[in-house]
Amino acid sequence: SEALRLWVSQNWGEDLLFNYRGGPLYYWDATTGVLTRAVALNTIAGTVSFTATSPTQLTLDESLLAEGTAVKFATTSLMPSGVTAGTIYYLRNVNGATANISASPAGALVNAASTGSGVYISELVDVPSKVNTMLVSDTFRFVILFGTTEYGSAVLDPMLIRWSNQESLVDWVPAAANQSGSLRLSHGSKIVAAQQTRQEIIVFTDSSIYSLQYLGPPLVWGSQLLGDNISIISPNCTIVASGITYWMGVDKFYKYDGRVQTLRCDLRRHIFSNINQSQVDQIFAGTNEGFNEVWWFYPSANSTAIDQYVVYNYVEDIWYYGALGRTAWSDSGLRSYPQGATYSNNVVNHELGVDDNTTGTAVPINAYIESAEFDIEDGQNLVFVYRIVPDITFDGSTAQSPQVTMTLIPMMNSGSGYNEPESLGGQSYANIQRLSTTTIERFTGQVYVRVRGRQMIFKIESNQLGCAWQLGSPRIDIRPDGRATGQGA
Known part of the structure; x- marks a missing residue:
């Protein structure tokens, strides 16, 4: 299949230089305004005027050109006598906007018998094309x-x-x-x-x-x-x-x-x-x-x-x-x-506000944090969880009653899947609510649950407009509950 066209751009002062993969370099001059498109770098040289002198002198329309630059000329009207369109010439004695030309890097300077008209540099030969x-x-x-x-x-x-x-x-x-x-x-x-x-x-x-x-x-x-x-x-x-x-x-x-x-x-x-x-x-x-x-x-x-x-x-x-x-x-x-x-x-x-406002209409962010599976000792014992201190704050929330859902997911062993044996009532959920909208907040101190298994996953999630929450260091009251392999609650 055809490769994805990837573009790369870099600043050149206030101007831009960029290219797509496998393509030529392009140049955008900030002084031309945002409505002017970039041009291929090897065609930026612009118009040229010639003098009918010995050697001929060029007046350039582009200050980026340097000593020894290889160029080709073209015209919309008439080439100067002694200069051939499409032939490579080299800029010599570059001085600001003026220069001479020669047919080789160190060759004799060209003499033009006439000035021509409508002449421009059609290509900067040495600028890489790919x-x-x-x-x-x-x-x-x-x-x-x-x-x-x-x-x-x-x-x-x-x-x-x-x-x-x-x-x-x-x-x-x-x-x-x-x-x-x-x-x-x-x-x-x-x-x-x-x-x-x-x-x-x-x-x-x-x-x-x-x-x-x-x-x-x-x-x-x-x-x-x-x-x-x-x-x-x-x-x-x-x-x-x-x-x-x-x-x-x-x-x-x-x-x-x-x-x-x-x-x-x-x-x-x-x-x-x-x-x-x-x-x-x-x-x-x-x-x-x-x-x-x-x-x-x-x-x-x-x-x-x-x-x-x-x-x-x-x-x-x-x-x-x-x-x-x-x-x-x-x-x-x-x-x-x-x-x-x-x-x-x-x-x-990003990192602004507490809701998803990508489309201009705020919707809740489905936010959660979930632990890996954890056990006690080497996982040989079943454990029983009966109490949790969640340690959650709601700083930054704009909802009047922000809340999260806390889930404790038990496993009999690492290969059994979740809730086998099921805890009492399956998964145990507890809603944690802020009880006041004042700046002095009161949070749920502890939650009582009944969950049994060898391994467990701790998860806290929210899906509410204006809800922001921070999880501190929750404490889970876990007790060894024997090594039985049968079903239990």
């Missing part, structure tokens, strides 16, 4: 391409890295007077992603991870292999949080903090056995720094769109998951709240 992904380096501002065409070639090399001259969008020809250059990685068959960090750029191939660092002339940029036999599931699954790079592999999660490590993940089988492998290019990562979280959004096995997420809390070293459809994510660095894009074409604030 790119898989790119970024603008924080260090000295280079445009760096990952998976691109070699100088003088139109064939994309998926393992090639190229960079422009420092502070230039259009100067791509390596020369002694500039810092343009390239290098090729050796481990893997294609570069999948690149992630900028504080002191280096982390480059991911489909089987390894590299560090790309600025060395200065003459090498300019150099690579170092950090790890091999390492996977990455998609181009957008990498993220940096608190100086550490995290990413999702094809069957596990990783982090890089100076060395490559596999993350311990309690949800590994749950996540990787439920991914639509034909849609993995959609998977992307984001951060929620306010809660020390890294998020991954992915399509479940039976979905062609993103409908699930998994979260890693890197401070508490815990994982949690849920169902949520998002197509893009931006953390709250420049805004008050994290923002996500939905499939209904809305951008919504």
